[in-house]
Every structure is written in C-alpha cells, then in structure tokens.
Amino acid sequence: MALDRKAREALLPDHYPGLVTIRLYDTSARQIRDFTPLKPGCVSIYLCGATVQAPPHIGHIRSGLNFDILRRWFAYRGLDVTFVRNVTDIDDKIIRKAREQNRPWWAIGYENERAFNDAYHALGCLPPTYEPRATGHVPEMVEMMRGLIERGHAYEADGNVYFDVRSLPGYLSLSKQDLDDLRQPADEGEIGKRDPRDFAMWKAVKPGEPSWETPWGRGRPGWHLECSAMAHKYLGSAFDIHGGGIDLIFPHHENEIAQAKGFGDAFAQYWLHNAWVTIAGEKMAKSLGNSVLVSEMVKQWRPIVLRYYLGTPHYRSMIEYSEESLREAESAFARVEGFMQRVVEKAGGVVEPADEVPPAFAEAMDDDLGVPQALAVVHTTVRQGNSALAADDKDAAVARLAEVRAMLGVLGLDPLDAEWAGEGDRGEDLHGAVDTLVRMVLDQREAARSRKDWATADGIRDQLNQSGLVIEDGPQGPRWSLGPR
Numbered sequence: 001m002a003l004d005r006k007a008r009e010a011l012l013p014d015h016y017p018g019l020v021t022i023r024l025y026d027t028s029a030r031q032i033r034d035f036t037p038l039k040p041g042c043v044s045i046y047l048c049g050a051t052v053q054a055p056p057h058i059g060h061i062r063s064g065l066n067f068d069i070l071r072r073w074f075a076y077r078g079l080d081v082t083f084v085r086n087v088t089d090i091d092d093k094i095i096r097k098a099r100e101q102n103r104p105w106w107a108i109g110y111e112n113e114r115a116f117n118d119a120y121h122a123l124g125c126l127p128p129t130y131e132p133r134a135t136g137h138v139p140e141m142v143e144m145m146r147g148l149i150e151r152g153h154a155y156e157a158d159g160n161v162y163f164d165v166r167s168l169p170g171y172l173s174l175s176k177q178d179l180d181d182l183r184q185p186a187d188e189g190e191i192g193k194r195d196p197r198d199f200a201m202w203k204a205v206k207p208g209e210p211s212w213e214t215p216w217g218r219g220r221p222g223w224h225l226e227c228s229a230m231a232h233k234y235l236g237s238a239f240d241i242h243g244g245g246i247d248l249i250f251p252h253h254e255n256e257i258a259q260a261k262g263f264g265d266a267f268a269q270y271w272l273h274n275a276w277v278t279i280a281g282e283k284m285a286k287s288l289g290n291s292v293l294v295s296e297m298v299k300q301w302r303p304i305v306l307r308y309y310l311g312t313p314h315y316r317s318m319i320e321y322s323e324e325s326l327r328e329a330e331s332a333f334a335r336v337e338g339f340m341q342r343v344v345e346k347a348g349g350v351v352e353p354a355d356e357v358p359p360a361f362a363e364a365m366d367d368d369l370g371v372p373q374a375l376a377v378v379h380t381t382v383r384q385g386n387s388a389l390a391a392d393d394k395d396a397a398v399a400r401l402a403e404v405r406a407m408l409g410v411l412g413l414d415p416l417d418a419e420w421a422g423e424g425d426r427g428e429d430l431h432g433a434v435d436t437l438v439r440m441v442l443d444q445r446e447a448a449r450s451r452k453d454w455a456t457a458d459g460i461r462d463q464l465n466q467s468g469l470v471i472e473d474g475p476q477g478p479r480w481s482l483g484p485r
Contacts, residue, residue: 021366022077024241025316027249027271028174032368037240038269042080045071046231046268048244048252049085049131051223052112053093056119057291058310058321059277059284063245065307066274066315066369068125069411070243073365076357076410084234085128087113090135091223095209105210106135119294122303123310124412124419130234134226138212141221141229144263145201145214153262157192159204159217163258165197171258174271175250185251199255201225224255231256232265242268246275247283274315284321292321301326304420308333308413312375316368332379336404337415338472338481339382342389343401345479350416351398353405361407371411378407442471442478 022035037043047067050060064085074081089109098105145161148154153167165171172179184197200222205211211218231239244253260267276283284291297306309329313319343351364373385400408414441460448456461471469480
C-alpha cells in the first residue's frame, strides 16, 4: 500500500532531511516520482547549458533560472548539490556565424559565453559547481567513441563516427517514438551511414573548419557526444538528474542516453524538462526573429523583476511573453517589496530571515517544484503582515517579514539579500535626488491638508500618481514608491 506524505516523512532519519519528501516529474516515466538520490544526503545534476553562437534571450535563461531554483530548494532541504552546466562552444551554428562575420569561431563562442554568464549573474543564478566547455573534453569523447566501437554500438566511415541506433535495445525510451517511424535530423555532409537513422558522434574535417586529431582522422565533435562525455567525467557513470528544455528531449537527450548506455553507464536516474517562453504561441528563437535579448531587457526592467517573471510560473508550463504580463509581475513584486520596506522602517532596522519556511510553502516546493503554489503562500503572508501593520502589531509584522524573507531567499528573490545589493546601488544616487524632490512636494501636500484644503492636497497626489509614483499615507506620514509601468 502506498504511504501518504506524512507517513513517508515519519520514516525519514533526522540527518536525511527531505530525502523522499521531494517529488519530481520524470519525463522518462511520464509521471511524478519520489526523489531518492543515489547517494544519501547528496544530489548530482547535469543541465544542458548554452550553445554560444549568439547572446541569450529570455527563453535561454529560463532553463538556467528554473534549475537554479531547484538547486536552491535541494540545498534548503539539506542536500549537498553538485551542479554541472556545460557550454557547447563548437557546433555547426557557431562555425556558420564565424563565416558570416569573418571572425574566428572561438571568438564567437567566447564572446557569447560571457554574455550568457552576465545574464545568469544579472538574474541572480548561482554559479554552477562545474561549467565545462565541449572543446576542453575531446580526449574524453575519443575514449567514449573507442568504447562504443569496441562494444559494437558505433562505427567509423570516411573519418566520421556514427552511432548504430539498432544496436541498442531501448533506444527512444525517453521520447517514446517508434524506431521504424523515426526521422533523425540530418547533418550537413554526412556520408557512409549504414542506416539514415544513425547519428553522428564525430564529423570528419572539412576545409576551413576547426578540427582535432583522433584515431579515425581529424575532425570535430557531434553535439550529442559532448554532453555524454562531460556528464561521465564530472558526475560518473550514474547521477541523479539530467535537465534541459523540452526541445532537447529528441534528438539530443535521446542520443545522449544511447551513447552513455552503450558505453556502460547507468546515466541519469531522473529527467526534468522545462517549457518554453513563447511569443504569439511560437517558441522564442533567434531563427524565428522573435527573441528578446536579456541584455536589452535588463535596461528596461529591474533584473529581480525579470527573475520573478521568468521563475515564478511552473517550470513545465509555457510562458507567453508580453509587456503586459511583465508589468503585472512588476506590480505583484512591488506589493511584496512595499510590505518589506514598511516593516523594516517600523522595526528600525534589518529583520533576519526565519530559520524555516512555512509548512505550506515547503509542501508546494516538494511537490514537483510548485513555485506558483509556493508564491501564493508568500502573498498570503504579505497580506497577513499588512494586516498586522494596520493593527500596529509590530511583533506580528516582523514575524511575517522573517517568513517572507525565508521564502523569497529560497526563490532567489529576496530584495534585502546581499546578492541584490548591487541592483540598489546602481540607482542609489538617483533615488536620493528624487526622494528630496518628492519630499518637498509632499510637504506642500501636508500643508494643504493641515489647512483642510482637500482639493489642493488631492491634486498634488493625483499629479504624483500620473508621474508614476504611488503615495501611501501611514501613521509616520506619507511615503512614496514607484508604481507599475
């Protein structure tokens, strides 16, 4: 008989917090499963990172952000996390860009790798434990190909090395396709295949392309081989979670599994995939001309608001991009920030986060990273805190703020945390100047109110509102904040 949640928790040893309370949707099983790590107290994650042919748009960064929240939640639950996020710095797209721009392929890759790291940092993603580049792991790829050829799962043809998909029972178990109906995406210049469904692990050298020496001649890696080899190097023959966008299920992740299993690895125990950011129902993509670059977005929106917008929908749900939805996110986050600022002012200083998040928040996060449900707990707590402020109950308001800070900290969204301090510093001087000017106007409003000139007082407030400022009257006098756009 299946145990319910409380019964499972009762069986947990104290030093294995959250071991089987966390449940995740496994793409391979097509269902939510209890998460049990291979090594008690630890969790190993491999995330397919950037292919650095261009700077990142918000769809690219969503994946890194979703898995950053997952990583933070594991850490909160007391697990030691090893998080690997690779960089694909050589592939057809990078070579094509280099030709178009008449620049070295490595210059294209390095420039965009830095752009990705800047975007991850701007949106508050923790750096990975390891961030390997594909071009730094050719020896590991050669070793894997040699093993696959020896085991009869791969073959060489004219300097190319292909994986024989019919040699491995269980191929396509992740994407649930029928091999007889399979149409493998074709690569340019593939020759010597025994079966059109076989895929390239190594591509023979072509004029003007980068290449590395192998027992089968000079050439360069195939996309799928890179991740199988790097996951093996950094996480071993078996690890807990492999992640990426839903567009990677086939062919990339399916072919990674084939290579790893053929080599003798158990590979990933769980497969997690995040959904896309879409525009007008289509996936955001450079090739479609509908991408929204992170570097441009952070000029228009505060990075913490972008993190709130991209990180708070459920990771398996699509996000339909629009400025209206971004404004709604900005407004919702402003309500949380406004509460936090009022309590800090009332408390006369910093309020530290609570040691534990509320149980309802933890239950939501344990249930397949239910961030929307967890966020509802945040907003409920904010409303309770505002009620405490209205009742002049300082202790209750401070307690609610401590809980809010604990919850936002797990989500990487605590505006009072040091990781977001730089965001405030950028506008500190401007904020001070605006505050001085607004205070002068508010003094005029207060003077009008004191002489019961309500028309003038209301007119001043309306003018401030029209300029994008929100005025709130409280026991300590009026205060202002930036309203939604």
